Every structure is written in C-alpha cells, then in structure tokens.
Amino acid sequence: MPFDMNNDYSSAGPGAKRRVERLTPDTIPKRISKPNRHQTPINAKSAEQGNRIKLTATGVKHRITLLTLQHEHYFDICDRLNKDGFGDLTKVLISHHRDMVRQVLKVIIAEGLITEKALSRYRADAQEAQRRRFKRQGLNVPKQ
Numbered sequence: 001m002p003f004d005m006n007n008d009y010s011s012a013g014p015g016a017k018r019r020v021e022r023l024t025p026d027t028i029p030k031r032i033s034k035p036n037r038h039q040t041p042i043n044a045k046s047a048e049q050g051n052r053i054k055l056t057a058t059g060v061k062h063r064i065t066l067l068t069l070q071h072e073h074y075f076d077i078c079d080r081l082n083k084d085g086f087g088d089l090t091k092v093l094i095s096h097h098r099d100m101v102r103q104v105l106k107v108i109i110a111e112g113l114i115t116e117k118a119l120s121r122y123r124a125d126a127q128e129a130q131r132r133r134f135k136r137q138g139l140n141v142p143k144q
Contacts, residue, residue, distance in 0.1 A: 060089065078094060
C-alpha cells in the first residue's frame with residue numbers, strides 16, 4: 001500500500017478493501033441532515049400518558065415541600081402526589097425530601113420564627129382549601 005501524504009488512514013485496518021469498494025462518489029451523500037428536534041414525532045410513551053405533569057427536579061422538590069408544610073403524615077403526602085399526577089415518584093425520594101423539610105421546620109420553630117399553633121392553623125386552612133377544591137370538581141373527599 002502506498003503512503004498517503006495527507007495522513008489519511010482510511011486504507012489501514014481490517015476491511016480497508018471493502019471500504020474502498022463500497023465508497024464510490026455516487027454512494028457518498030452530498031449532505032447529511034441532522035434531525036430537527038422540533039419535527040421529531042412524539043414517542044408512544046409520552047402520547048399514552050396524556051396530560052401528565054412534566055416532572056422536573058425543582059418542581060418535585062417544591063411540591064413535596066408544600067405538601068410537607070400542609071400535611072403532617074407521610075401517607076397523606078403520598079396520596080396527594082398520586083392524585084396530582086406525580087405517581088412516578090419513589091417513596092424513598094418523597095421521604096428523604098420530607099425529612100429534610102421537617103428538620104428545617106424544627107430549627108425554625110426552635111428559633112421562634114414560627115409557632116406550632118401557626119403551623120397547625122396553616123395546615124388546617126390548606127386542607128380546607130383542598131376539600132373545597134375537590135368539592136367544586138364534584139369529588140367527595142372525607143374529612144380527616
């Protein structure tokens with residue numbers, strides 16, 4: 001094999017003869033187009049999900065933080081997340097972020113920035129607002 005002056009190694013390695021035979025000027029495309037991300041079809045999984053909420057890390061953390069402030073019990077938070085369309089979250093993720101929020105709440109209460117009474121009043125108001133919202137939608141939510 002002759003030495004190529006422009007350091008092209010296309011004639012080296014296994015299958016070099018096949019590559020030379022296969023690549024002719026007629027078979028090489030003139031322009032290779034990249035797929036446009038706006039024109040790609042929607043995959044079947046996202047189409048079957050319908051109007052599900054788009055899960056982002058910030059959105060999930062914010063939602064778990066709000067629900068931790070509004071509900072005291074872990075299972076209430078899990079139920080609300082399932083009702084709101086966050087059903088794909090793992091229980092470990094929910095409990096980890098809930099524990100972090102509860103630790104911050106303990107520090108805030110210990111420093112006197114808020115009181116237990118104010119927190120319980122906020123939780124009662126939030127649960128009442130949730131009941132009214134479901135009542136407006138025609139769903140029956142039992143009192144806890």
